[in-house]
Amino acid sequence: MLLAGFFFAIMNVCVKFVSHLPTLEVVLFRSIFSFVVTYYYLRKNNIPPLGNNIPVLTMRGIAGCLGLIGSFYTLQHIPLASAVTINYLSPFFTAILGIFIVKQKIRPIQFLYFAMSIAGVFMLKGFDFRISTLDVCMGLSAALFAGLAYNMIARSKGSEHPLVVIFYFPLLTIPVVGIYSFFDWKTPEGMDWLYLLLIGICTQLAQYHMTLSYQSANLAKVASLNYLGVIYALGFGYIFFQETFNSMSLLAILVILLGVFLNLFDQKIFRKKSPDN
Numbered sequence: 048m049l050l051a052g053f054f055f056a057i058m059n060v061c062v063k064f065v066s067h068l069p070t071l072e073v074v075l076f077r078s079i080f081s082f083v084v085t086y087y088y089l090r091k092n093n094i095p096p097l098g099n100n101i102p103v104l105t106m107r108g109i110a111g112c113l114g115l116i117g118s119f120y121t122l123q124h125i126p127l128a129s130a131v132t133i134n135y136l137s138p139f140f141t142a143i144l145g146i147f148i149v150k151q152k153i154r155p156i157q158f159l160y161f162a163m164s165i166a167g168v169f170m171l172k173g174f175d176f177r178i179s180t181l182d183v184c185m186g187l188s189a190a191l192f193a194g195l196a197y198n199m200i201a202r203s204k205g206s207e208h209p210l211v212v213i214f215y216f217p218l219l220t221i222p223v224v225g226i227y228s229f230f231d232w233k234t235p236e237g238m239d240w241l242y243l244l245l246i247g248i249c250t251q252l253a254q255y256h257m258t259l260s261y262q263s264a265n266l267a268k269v270a271s272l273n274y275l276g277v278i279y280a281l282g283f284g285y286i287f288f289q290e291t292f293n294s295m296s297l298l299a300i301l302v303i304l305l306g307v308f309l310n311l312f313d314q315k316i317f318r319k320k321s322p323d324n
Contacts, residue, residue, distance in 0.1 A: 070116060094211060117189025133171070137197065139310070
């Protein structure tokens with residue numbers, strides 16, 4: 048998950064660099080790259096590309112598609128650190144949805160931590176004029192769908208190869224964003240092509256390591272490590288895009304992260320006390 052976080056951070060910077068291109072077009076390029084690379088390795092290793100549990104994999108693909116569209120939208124429209132912070136609410140949605148999908152246990156106090164982080168999101172929106180209500184809604188929906196996708200990955204544990212799980216994302220995304228991009232196309236120029244290529248490479252590496260992580264560890268534990276990306280985003284946003292934040296906006300980000308780290312700490316204590324561990 049630590050490796051996945053680093054590659055996602057590089058991808059986020061590249062997405063920001065192509066903010067002048069339509070969001071769904073960027074998603075299309077990223078999906079085509081993933082489709083070609085994943086299919087190649089599936090065929091090379093004689094792995095059936097459609098897997099065993101098609102309904103679960105299909106849901107993973109749809110949720111991943113919607114989550115990525117919302118994530119790329121926020122990355123392109125608001126400061127990098129703010130976008131990453133909002134998008135990274137997905138671990139909470141992962142844990143909450145995990146109650147119903149994979150029968151993951153969650154303690155009542157974790158809902159308090161979730162409420163704290165959500166309050167931090169609305170604080171961030173209120174203190175940063177660069178963030179609109181639409182941006183917040185897109186970010187929260189991206190986190191929700193990402194949480195659903197991660198639970199589908201967990202449901203596939205032990206029955207699906209990680210490459211098959213990854214393959215369903217571009218398989219279902221390309222037709223959706225391809226049709227829209229056909230009517231709203233803007234040809235990339237110059238360095239755009241390099242950034243789009245890096246988005247594909249970094250995302251493929253990040254997705255592979257993330258999938259391995261979710262298939263082999265506790266959901267709430269590994270999901271919380273995503274939040275290290277906020278630190279990357281603050282640094283990269285300042286270095287590459289000269290993005291700065293006032294003290295209240297930084298406080299809002301801190302509130303969000305505090306909820307996350309309290310949740311992670313609570314999970315560690317609970318696992319140590321649990322008789323099942």
